[in-house]
Amino acid sequence: MSISEQDAVAALTPARRTVVHARDRVRESSREAPGAVCHALCVRFTDTVRADARDGLAKRFADLAAGLAATVPVFRRTARLWPQAVPCRSDAPDAERWRERELARPLVAHRDAAVRAVLLTYADEVSELVVVAHRGALGATALHDFTAELLGQAPAGGAVPRPDGRRPDTAPAAGLADCHFDVQLDWGLGRPQGPDTTATRLLTLPDDHPAGDTGSWTTALGIVLARYEGLTRPVLAALATDPSDGHAVEGVALVPVEADPATTLAAADRQVRAALADGPAWYTDDLRRELADTVGESEPVVGLVVHDHRPAGLPGTAPVAHRPFQRAPFPVTLSVTHDAGERLLRCDFPARRMHDDIADQLLRHVRRVHRALVESPDTPVADVELLDEDELREVAALGRRTPAPSFEPERIDRTIAALAASRPDAVAVSCDGTRIGYGELDHRADLLAHALRGIGVADGDRVGVCLERSAELIVTLLAVLKAGATYVPMDPAYPQERLSYTTGDAGLTTVVTDHAEFPGGDGVRVIGTAELAELAPKTCDGPPASATGPQDPAYVIYTSGSTGRPKGVVVPHVNVLSLMAATTEDFGLGTDDTWTLFHSSAFDFSVWEIWGCLLTGGHLVVVPYWVSRSPEEFHRLLVQERVSVLSQTPSAFAHLLDVERDGGEPVPVRLVVFGGEGLEPRMLLPWFDRHPETACRVVNMYGITETTVHVTAQTVTRAEALAGSKSVGHALPGWWVRVADPEGRPLPVGVAGEIHVGGAGVAAHYLNKPELTEQRFRVDRLTGERLYRSGDKGRLLPDGRLEHLGRLDNQVKLRGFRIELDEIRAVLQDDPLVASAAVVLNRTDPDDPATAQLDAFVVLEEGDDTAAVRQRAAKYLPEYMVPTTVTALDRMPLTTNGKLDARKLPAPAPAPRPEPRVAAPAPVKAEPQDAAGTGNTAGEAPQDTFEAALLEIWQEVLGVPVGPDDNFFDLGGNSLLAMRVGAALRRRGGATVSMRDLYMFPTIRQLVAVRAE
Known part of the structure; x- marks a missing residue:
C-alpha cells in the first residue's frame, strides 16, 4: 500500500477502514468460499422461446455482462448466455435436478465472469432462465433488476451498470470468506460428536404476513437473539448494501441490536437501520477487537440474507426459485426468499451447532417478532412474547413430567415412630461401635422430647442443635421434632460470630450443644446432651402432646447470603415426606439399605441422608468428622459397614476415587447420589471401570435448600460420562422446573436462563426476611402456584431434562471477553492427567486491571507436569481462556459441607518459564541443617x-x-x-x-x- 493510500485509510472510520482491499477480498472469497458469495434466480417462460428470441436474449446478456465487467475490474472474463437442452419434460423429477444443479453452481472471481446465465430448454419446449451472480458484483435487488432488464423490462431499482458508470477498485464486495465465527451456540443444542453436515429448515410465511426488508428482519432476529442469549445488545451479521455504491453491491454488516427491555420495537428498528446505513465492513481481527471494546456483548454467529419482495411479475415469465446463497455464509443463516411461488423463512445450520427442533423454534419466534414489529411498532421490547399459548403449554409440560405420588401427610417423627413400632430391633443408627435399634431410638427421643418440654420448649419453638456427628445428634434432632419444635442445626466448627448470629436471628431460647464455648448470650439456655438426658423422665408413654402437624416447620437451615449474612430457610415436615415419596420406589430404598451421614447437619444434604434413611427403615452409619476428613478411614468404614447408599458432593467423592485408584478394595455401594454442587461426569470413568452400571447406580441430583434438598434426578451412565453431559435429569414426581428470563417469562427449549422450581419441595419462607422472601418466592403468574427463583442458570432440553449451567453470576470478564469458568474447568477435567480442577480469576495487583489473569488448580493423576496440562488446554480453548498458571495440588480444599473452598486455594505457582539447557552438576552430599x-x-x-x-x-x-x-x-x-x-x-x-x-x-x-x- 502506498503512503497516500495509507493516509486515506487512516482517515476512514474503523468500520469503513476495513473495506479498502475489496479487489483482493473478492478474489480470496471466491477462491475459498464461492458458494457463500453467490446467489441465483430462476424464471420460467410461459411461452415457447423461439430461436430469434434466444438470440436476442443472448445479445442483451452479453451487453449487460460487458457493462458489469467494466464496473467491477475483478471480473474480466467475457460472459455469454449458455443454451442447454434438457432431455426430459419440465415437470419430470430429473428437471428439478437439472435446475438445482444450475442454481447451485457458483462463480469464482479469478476465473469467471461476474454473472452467468443458462437457458434450460426441456423436451416439452418449456424454457427456464437461471441467472447466477457474485454478490461482489450484484446484490439481491441488482440481480432482480439485471434479470428484468435482460428480459427487456425496466429495472425496479435503477439502471444496471454501464461501461460509462465504472466503479472504483476499492468498492466493497461480499467478504464472507473472512467470517470465521468461532462461537459456541449453546442454545442450539447441536450434536458436537455428530456428523458434520448442513441442514435446512423452512417455515412458510402466510400470505397475510407483512412484507419486510433487511432492516425489519434484522431487528426481529436481534430481539429473538437477545432473549435467547440473555443480552441487551446482541450483534448479528447481515448482508447489507454499501450506501456509497449505486448498484446495490452487498457486503457483511455487523449490526448491534439495541434490545433493552425499556425500548420499543420501533426504536430498536431505527437503530438497526442506522447501523445498516453505515454499510458493510470486513470481519477482520481489528473489527473483532473493536467489537470486544465497544459493541462488546457478543460475537455474531447468526446472520441474515434478506430479499423479502416477490419477484416482479414479468410479462411472459413466472418466478420459479430464488437462492439467496449457494452455501450458507454464516454459521447459522436465516434468509427470506421465494420458491415455487411460496414466501419462505429459511434456516441453514450445521447439525453440530443446532438441533432441528431448535431451528424450527427459532424460525417461529423470528416470524412472531417480525409481525409484532410491523403491526405494533410501539410495543416495548419487554412485552414481546416469543412463545404462543401452545408453546407455553408445551414448555410447562416438559418441566412437569410426573405428578406427585399420593401419600398421607404426616410429621417426620410420627412416621419414624410407626416404623419403630413395626421393627423395633432393627438397627437404626450406628457410630463408633455404638448401635441403636429403631425401638431404642424412638424411646430415647421421646424421653428427650419430654425433657425439652420441661425446660420450656413449646410447639413451634425453634431449638438450636450444635453437635458433632454422632448417634446422640440423631436422637436429639428427632427429640426436637417430637417436642413439636423446629430444629436449627449449627456446625460446631463454625466461627463464633456465625454461631452467635444464627442464635440471635433464629430467636433461639434453647440450644443443645456440648460445645463448651458456645456463644449463647442473654435469654438463651445452653444445655449439654448429658444434662438434658438427666432432666428426662425415667419412663414415658410416647412423646409429649403436640398440636403441630405436617405443614409446620421441621427445620431451619441457614445458607450463605448475597449480603454476607446467612439466611434461614424454613422447611415443613411434609416437604421431606414428599421427597421420600418421590424417590423411594425409583431408587429402591428400603429396610435392607445402609446409608452414611457424611455431611454436617447444618448442610441440607444431611436432611436427605438422615431422614431419607430413617423414613425408609434403613441403617444410618454416622461418619465422625475426622473419618470424613480421611479418605482412607472413610473407605474402610464403607467396606466394614457394607454401605449400600452413599451420598456425596463430587469434590468429596474425588478423594474416595483416589483411594480406590491407589489399590483400595471396591466399596459395596449399590447407589451413589451426587448433590450439593455441579458434577463433571468424566471424573466417574474410573469408577465405572470398577463398579459396573449393572451393580451400582449413579444418580446426579440437582437441588437447593429452598426446595428441600433435591429437585431433579439424572442416572449417570458411562455414555453420559464420556459425553460430559450437564444434564441433571427430569423433575422429581411432584416437583416442576422452568427456565425463565429476568422478567420471569418462560424461555424456549434450549435457551439458558434462571431456573425456577415449583411443587412439593418449595420451602415456606426465609426466616425474618420478608423482602427477600417476596423477591425469591413468587406466585407463578401462569398457574397460581408458589415457585422459587433459584439464581441458578440452566436450560430445558427437548426431552424435558434440565441442564444445570452454574450460577447466573458465574461469569468473569477478562479484557472484554465474557468467560464461563466452568467451561475452562471442564476442559482441564477432561485431561487424562487431571483428576479434578478449579479455575479462578485473580489480580496480581488489585489496583491494576491489566494484571488480571486466570489461575487453574489441578489434582494430577500422577507426576507434576502442569506445563503439559496447560499445553493441552491451549488446544481446546481460545487464547484468552487459557489459564496463565496451572498449580498442582494433592487435593482440593473443601468446606465443611464438602464443597470446594476457593478461599483456601494456595497462591498460584509462577507461570512456567523455559529453562536454559545446561549440563547437570555432579551430585553434592547435603549438609546437615543447623x-x-x-x-x-x-x-x-x-x-x-x-x-x-x-x-x-x-x-x-x-x-x-x-x-x-x-x-x-x-x-x-x-x-x-x-x-x-x-x-x-x-x-x-x-x-x-x-x-x-x-x-x-x-x-x-x-x-x-x-x-x-
Whole structure:
C-alpha cells in the first residue's frame, strides 16, 4: 500500500477502514468460499422461446455482462448466455435436478465472469432462465433488476451498470470468506460428536404476513437473539448494501441490536437501520477487537440474507426459485426468499451447532417478532412474547413430567415412630461401635422430647442443635421434632460470630450443644446432651402432646447470603415426606439399605441422608468428622459397614476415587447420589471401570435448600460420562422446573436462563426476611402456584431434562471477553492427567486491571507436569481462556459441607518459564541443617524409614527445611497440606498419617512415637 493510500485509510472510520482491499477480498472469497458469495434466480417462460428470441436474449446478456465487467475490474472474463437442452419434460423429477444443479453452481472471481446465465430448454419446449451472480458484483435487488432488464423490462431499482458508470477498485464486495465465527451456540443444542453436515429448515410465511426488508428482519432476529442469549445488545451479521455504491453491491454488516427491555420495537428498528446505513465492513481481527471494546456483548454467529419482495411479475415469465446463497455464509443463516411461488423463512445450520427442533423454534419466534414489529411498532421490547399459548403449554409440560405420588401427610417423627413400632430391633443408627435399634431410638427421643418440654420448649419453638456427628445428634434432632419444635442445626466448627448470629436471628431460647464455648448470650439456655438426658423422665408413654402437624416447620437451615449474612430457610415436615415419596420406589430404598451421614447437619444434604434413611427403615452409619476428613478411614468404614447408599458432593467423592485408584478394595455401594454442587461426569470413568452400571447406580441430583434438598434426578451412565453431559435429569414426581428470563417469562427449549422450581419441595419462607422472601418466592403468574427463583442458570432440553449451567453470576470478564469458568474447568477435567480442577480469576495487583489473569488448580493423576496440562488446554480453548498458571495440588480444599473452598486455594505457582539447557552438576552430599534453622541438630539422622519418609515429604510439601521437632502448622502447614502428606505416604505404599493424628501430634518425632506405640 502506498503512503497516500495509507493516509486515506487512516482517515476512514474503523468500520469503513476495513473495506479498502475489496479487489483482493473478492478474489480470496471466491477462491475459498464461492458458494457463500453467490446467489441465483430462476424464471420460467410461459411461452415457447423461439430461436430469434434466444438470440436476442443472448445479445442483451452479453451487453449487460460487458457493462458489469467494466464496473467491477475483478471480473474480466467475457460472459455469454449458455443454451442447454434438457432431455426430459419440465415437470419430470430429473428437471428439478437439472435446475438445482444450475442454481447451485457458483462463480469464482479469478476465473469467471461476474454473472452467468443458462437457458434450460426441456423436451416439452418449456424454457427456464437461471441467472447466477457474485454478490461482489450484484446484490439481491441488482440481480432482480439485471434479470428484468435482460428480459427487456425496466429495472425496479435503477439502471444496471454501464461501461460509462465504472466503479472504483476499492468498492466493497461480499467478504464472507473472512467470517470465521468461532462461537459456541449453546442454545442450539447441536450434536458436537455428530456428523458434520448442513441442514435446512423452512417455515412458510402466510400470505397475510407483512412484507419486510433487511432492516425489519434484522431487528426481529436481534430481539429473538437477545432473549435467547440473555443480552441487551446482541450483534448479528447481515448482508447489507454499501450506501456509497449505486448498484446495490452487498457486503457483511455487523449490526448491534439495541434490545433493552425499556425500548420499543420501533426504536430498536431505527437503530438497526442506522447501523445498516453505515454499510458493510470486513470481519477482520481489528473489527473483532473493536467489537470486544465497544459493541462488546457478543460475537455474531447468526446472520441474515434478506430479499423479502416477490419477484416482479414479468410479462411472459413466472418466478420459479430464488437462492439467496449457494452455501450458507454464516454459521447459522436465516434468509427470506421465494420458491415455487411460496414466501419462505429459511434456516441453514450445521447439525453440530443446532438441533432441528431448535431451528424450527427459532424460525417461529423470528416470524412472531417480525409481525409484532410491523403491526405494533410501539410495543416495548419487554412485552414481546416469543412463545404462543401452545408453546407455553408445551414448555410447562416438559418441566412437569410426573405428578406427585399420593401419600398421607404426616410429621417426620410420627412416621419414624410407626416404623419403630413395626421393627423395633432393627438397627437404626450406628457410630463408633455404638448401635441403636429403631425401638431404642424412638424411646430415647421421646424421653428427650419430654425433657425439652420441661425446660420450656413449646410447639413451634425453634431449638438450636450444635453437635458433632454422632448417634446422640440423631436422637436429639428427632427429640426436637417430637417436642413439636423446629430444629436449627449449627456446625460446631463454625466461627463464633456465625454461631452467635444464627442464635440471635433464629430467636433461639434453647440450644443443645456440648460445645463448651458456645456463644449463647442473654435469654438463651445452653444445655449439654448429658444434662438434658438427666432432666428426662425415667419412663414415658410416647412423646409429649403436640398440636403441630405436617405443614409446620421441621427445620431451619441457614445458607450463605448475597449480603454476607446467612439466611434461614424454613422447611415443613411434609416437604421431606414428599421427597421420600418421590424417590423411594425409583431408587429402591428400603429396610435392607445402609446409608452414611457424611455431611454436617447444618448442610441440607444431611436432611436427605438422615431422614431419607430413617423414613425408609434403613441403617444410618454416622461418619465422625475426622473419618470424613480421611479418605482412607472413610473407605474402610464403607467396606466394614457394607454401605449400600452413599451420598456425596463430587469434590468429596474425588478423594474416595483416589483411594480406590491407589489399590483400595471396591466399596459395596449399590447407589451413589451426587448433590450439593455441579458434577463433571468424566471424573466417574474410573469408577465405572470398577463398579459396573449393572451393580451400582449413579444418580446426579440437582437441588437447593429452598426446595428441600433435591429437585431433579439424572442416572449417570458411562455414555453420559464420556459425553460430559450437564444434564441433571427430569423433575422429581411432584416437583416442576422452568427456565425463565429476568422478567420471569418462560424461555424456549434450549435457551439458558434462571431456573425456577415449583411443587412439593418449595420451602415456606426465609426466616425474618420478608423482602427477600417476596423477591425469591413468587406466585407463578401462569398457574397460581408458589415457585422459587433459584439464581441458578440452566436450560430445558427437548426431552424435558434440565441442564444445570452454574450460577447466573458465574461469569468473569477478562479484557472484554465474557468467560464461563466452568467451561475452562471442564476442559482441564477432561485431561487424562487431571483428576479434578478449579479455575479462578485473580489480580496480581488489585489496583491494576491489566494484571488480571486466570489461575487453574489441578489434582494430577500422577507426576507434576502442569506445563503439559496447560499445553493441552491451549488446544481446546481460545487464547484468552487459557489459564496463565496451572498449580498442582494433592487435593482440593473443601468446606465443611464438602464443597470446594476457593478461599483456601494456595497462591498460584509462577507461570512456567523455559529453562536454559545446561549440563547437570555432579551430585553434592547435603549438609546437615543447623539447629538454629530448623531444630534438626547437626549430625542427627532419621531413626527409621518412616521418619525419613516424613522428613522428605514435609520438606517437599512445605517447601522449607524441616526437623523432627518442628511443628507442621508453625511451618505454614494447613489441612490441605496435611492431606498432601497423607496422600504422598499412601502412594509410597507405606504407613500413612491420619488428619486427626497430624493435628494432635504435629511434629515428626511425636508421630513416629505414636506409631511405635
